[in-house]
Structures are given as structure tokens and as C-alpha cells.
Amino acid sequence: MSARGDELAAGLDRVRERLAGACRDAGRDPAGVALTVVTKFFPASDVRLLAGLGVTEVAENRHQEAQAKREELLDLGLRWHFVGGLQSNKAAALASWADVVQSVDRAKLVAPLARGAEREGREIDVLVQVSLDPPGADQRAGADPEDLPALADAVEAAEGLRLRGLMAVAPNDGDPARAFDLLTGLHARLREQHPRAEELSAGMSGDLEAAVMAGATRVRVGSAILGSRPSVA
Numbered sequence: 709m710s711a712r713g714d715e716l717a718a719g720l721d722r723v724r725e726r727l728a729g730a731c732r733d734a735g736r737d738p739a740g741v742a743l744t745v746v747t748k749f750f751p752a753s754d755v756r757l758l759a760g761l762g763v764t765e766v767a768e769n770r771h772q773e774a775q776a777k778r779e780e781l782l783d784l785g786l787r788w789h790f791v792g793g794l795q796s797n798k799a800a801a802l803a804s805w806a807d808v809v810q811s812v813d814r815a816k817l818v819a820p821l822a823r824g825a826e827r828e829g830r831e832i833d834v835l836v837q838v839s840l841d842p843p844g845a846d847q848r849a850g851a852d853p854e855d856l857p858a859l860a861d862a863v864e865a866a867e868g869l870r871l872r873g874l875m876a877v878a879p880n881d882g883d884p885a886r887a888f889d890l891l892t893g894l895h896a897r898l899r900e901q902h903p904r905a906e907e908l909s910a911g912m913s914g915d916l917e918a919a920v921m922a923g924a925t926r927v928r929v930g931s932a933i934l935g936s937r938p939s940v941a
């Protein structure tokens with residue numbers, strides 16, 4: 709295999725070992741934690757190498773970049789996730805390539821996304837993204853916890869969208885374990901109303917152990933596998 713292939717294989721092994729260790733510590737079955745490899749900023753050739761190493765799900769955060777990569781890699785049959793910030797006038801376009809949209813954080817996105825799904829004649833799996841920042845913090849992406857029920861209902865009601873669960877990013881500062889505890893509670897409440905919203909997407913390169921401990925069913929890992937991303941100009 710190429711030098712890059714060896715690098716990716718080593719990164720993937722390390723992350724799979726970390727996941728196995730975290731599952732052991734949490735008393736969980738590793739089969740219950742899916743790995744989404746976040747390939748944003750990295751070339752399609754890396755995604756192809758990853759697929760050769762058994763990766764089946766990848767995530768991107770920019771529409772055009774993702775669309776181009778997916779087009780080039782159609783033969784791999786990967787499941788493509790979108791995890792980026794969304795503008796409502798761009799949401800419909802995602803349906804041309806995204807199988808899963810993890811970052812639906814306001815009701816305004818629901819109608820355009822559903823329209824895109826209908827146009828493409830497909831169903832899109834949706835995770836609603838919640839913010840774990842304290843109230844009043846510099847808002848990062850994600851719905852306020854109090855807005856989650858209405859947002860989830862809107863997704864559930866939309867033709868072409870399937871509400872599959874909840875997604876969050878831990879705040880930049882503070883203990884991720886505390887943030888993920890809050891998330892676990894929000895997910896339990898969501899599932900009371902929407903039993904099929906089983907997925908809890910949490911945990912990245914720096915905090916995947918804490919996320920597995922808190923019950924994440926899916927982690928999103930980029931740099932621990934691919935290396936540090938080329939910085940954004």
C-alpha cells in the first residue's frame with residue numbers, strides 16, 4: 709500500500725482501539741458505536757483508501773466539496789453525512805448527495821430539505837443538532853435545548869425526511885463529560901416522543917471516550933485518523 713495508505717491504516721487502527729477501550733470501560737458492545745470518518749478538506753483519494761480499509765460512512769461539511777467527492781467515488785457505495793452549518797437557501801441542494809444530514813438545527817431548514825429529498829426521489833436521515841453551550845454563550849451551531857421538541861416534530865412530520873436522532877459538539881472549554889451528560893438526558897427525552905430517534909452522534913478526535921461513556925451510538929472522527937486538516941485560508 710502507499711505511504712498515505714499506511715498512515716491512514718495506522719490512524720484508523722488507533723481510533724478503533726480507542727473505541728474498543730472506551731466500550732470496555734463503559735461496559736458497552738462495540739457494535740453499538742458506529743464510526744463516521746470526517747473527511748472534510750482531504751482529497752477523494754484519501755476517502756478511497758479509507759473505504760479500502762473498511763470505512764463505510766464519511767462526513768463532510770461543505771456542499772460543493774462533498775458533492776464532487778461523492779460523484780468521483782460513486783462506485784464505493786459509501787454513506788455520506790453532512791455535518792456542516794446550513795443556510796436554508798442551500799439546504800435543498802444537499803439532497804443531491806447526502807444520505808444523512810446531522811446538522812439540522814432550526815425549523816426553517818426542514819421544508820427546503822424535504823423539498824430536495826422529494827425532488828431527488830429519496831429519503832434523507834436527519835439528526836437534529838443541539839447546542840450544549842450554556843445559555844448566553846457565544847452561540848455555536850445547534851438548537852437551544854428548549855426548541856428541540858418542536859424541531860423534532862417538524863422533521864418527523866416532513867415527507868422525505870426520517871428523524872433518526874440527536875447530534876452535538878461539546879463546547880470548546882469545560883469538561884466534555886458534563887456536556888455529554890446533558891446530551892444524554894436530552895436524547896432520552898427526545899426518544900420518549902420519537903422512539904425511532906435512536907442515534908446519538910457525539911464524540912470527535914479529542915473526546916470520543918467521554919461520548920462513548922455517555923451513550924453515543926455514533927462518533928465523528930477526523931484528525932485522529934487523517935491528520936491535522938490543512939488550515940482554512
Ligand SMILES: *Cc1c(COP(=O)(O)O)cnc(C)c1O
Nearest residue numbers: 746791912913914928929930931
Ligand atoms: C470537523 C468535525 C468533526 C471532526 O473533528 P476532529 O476533531 O477532527 O475529529 C466532527 N464533528 C463535526 C461537526 C465537525 O465539523
